[in-house]
Amino acid sequence: MAGQPRLVLQITIDGLRGDLLDRYADNFGTDGFNYLRNKGVVYTNAHYLHANTETIVGHTTLATGATPSVHGMIGNVWYHADSGELGYNIEDADAPLLPTREHSAKGAQVDPAQKRARSSGRSPRGILAPTFSDTLKIATAGKAKIFGISGKDRSAVAMAGKTGTAYWYSTNNGDFQSSGYYMDKYPNWVNDWNGQDKAAQLADKQWQLLLDPARYVLGHQDDRPYEVDLKGYGRTFPHPFGAANHPLFFTRVLVSPEGDRLLLD
Template sequence: MKWTPIVAALSVCLVNQVDAKEPKLILQITVDQLRADLLNRYQHHFTDEGFNYLIDEGVYYTEAHHQHAITETVVGHTTLATGAHPSSHGMVSNLWFDKQLQQPIYNVQDKTHPLISANAAVDAENEIDPTQKASKVEGRSPKNILATTFSDELTASNNGKSKVFAVSVKDRAAITLAGHTGKAFWFSKSAGEFVSSQYYFDQYPQWVNEFNQQNDIAKYADTSWTLSKESTEYLFGDNAAHDWKTKLPGYGITFPHQFGKRDNPYFSTFLTVSPVGDEMTANFAKSVIEHNQLGQNKVTDYLSVSFSSTDYVGHIFGPSSLEAEDNLLRLDRTLASLFSYVDDKVGLDNTLIVLSADHGAPEAPGYLTQFGTKATHFDLASLEKQQDIVKLKKGWKISGNLFSNAWQPYVNLDHDALKKSGIKLKDATSVVANVLNNVAGIHRAYSYHHLLEGAVPKDEITQKVINSFYPSRSGDIYIVFEPNVFVADFDGLNVASVHGSPWRYDTHVPIIFAGFKLDGQQIERPVATVDVATTLSAILGINAPSSAAGFPLKEVIKQFND
């Protein structure tokens, strides 16, 4: 057949029609600790190309919630990745206590797959994240995830032709979304660069080395985080030195926040407790797109980008602070830059974007109490001194401690002490849980055995607890504190705000699907974060993740089918 311009044009049209059935790239964005209402609160700051592009042009679910009780980073990310509850995917908390090994387990630790970079392991002496500090293992992998992820099913659907990558400051945020079959990168505060483990590579691709060389964090030395606008333009522009803000040595509790010298042991931590962490993450994501030619494939590629600064800033300063406000303003600009890059390299019309969050955020108690709202902190160490616990120990002839350790939201009993006193563990957990139910600040305590046997009340909060229960990774007694009662101790560092509860402020997150074929639509019906992975699977017509409990979001599917 003679190749005429008309035939060529028709052929291009036909190819485009075939390609248009599926996106060339799925870009999954997770904003750590983005409570749903914060998008509305700060929308006036946002550009048309960042958050507002998603809000105005996407299918925006305003009443999305996590359906589990332990609203922590690894739990939410894994739920978004698998469409499953923690009771199935197994990532029940950032840290759990292994009763056989008698030691805490960090969620993505794996001694068989060490890090590729030298000197990139967690610096326990200067790390402020207590879950990271607790890990005694350098290696990282997804081996503890007990279900397949959407990215795993994407890989399996086309014999591994899709390219799958995930990037974050946090290892647990990248590893969970990359799944078992993708490639994960995260930022090492110790090494000051993006790293990975030998689960993914024997050695780094050259482009990774080049990126780390060209993006030396030393350039931030002797600089500071300053406001993007005049202080009068901010809701929290008074920049007050509130005493509930966390006092990181040398960082300050008012603007400007100094990053200090490169040799300061907290230097890289300060970068992550600022918009710089997200900007570095987005720049690395752009490098992933460029050097791996994402979106240039005949099948759909996948990139997960999890932005962590909102979480770190929220913990240290609280979500209702000038720091949190400016950080979201800067993240909006970072998103706009990333979307522009994707549009140039792949085309936003060829890219399906989905945004959500791993959990919400409670207000700092000090912020609430200034308006008359009751809020307080709870000291887990005080449980041992509760009058009824003291009486119980006396009756059981236990002279030492009854509680061996506490890994929020669980407390564990001293099994040896109980055995010596002839008290059965099942009986002890039931009795102690009943005692704790009468302690001020505790909403309800659940014994391990009652959860295992289903001998618990039938209500919304209990169902969230059940959804979080995985027997071999759960403690003796699960404690749900009353709303606005918090355990704020981070391994000796008292922080402004701590998430992790089943209450609405911790479960309420946005879900937005945008780009590709979608038109703007705001949906107010209740949906769940387990629906994200099943919706992505339905869009591509592939198998849903193995333990998925969610359902495809009908408004998104309808637009794809129209």
């Protein structure tokens, strides 16, 4: 058996079913998915036991190995008997969002689950089971450095657990942000990265197909009636990001491959 790894990386892709790796394999390069498939172990008979496949439910199940009835994250939004209202999954008014830079346009919220939140606070306090991250922290006597990063707050928070640090993308200004649960102020390296304003540099650019449309499995179905047009983003390629002061600019960036590039950066 190999020695103890210095880095453990858990990657979760929202909505990526196992069969899609085979369906889209013809366009994969030598790295990425093909590297993992050729060098790693592929489990073809792995299943989850819950029916509600919303973001927080799946991420917390993968992070804890427990079912929603055990880890407590039963939906992106659910009814709270104590308040008699619907509530957002990781909302925590006692862990307010730490401010980042001001921007000329207030980002418009398009996530219906986020609209249920009554405060900006976010934390993992509602997760009832220990995550892999939490167990790793204990196993290393607190030496492990644990981070969860994502375009969505609920994804980052679930993966970081209660002992890690979560950062998530802001659709207000393209910064990565966190809450008072994790820290009192941002470290310098976060402020330095945010100060580069990398998302805003994509203003007036567009999301274009990398390959010829005929190369894609669904390339002939670019315009479908169930697609959402983010007020000028369009339902067909190319998708223009528009001006950086548009209320949906940073959301448009996030839902494109550029959002993944910012996350990896």
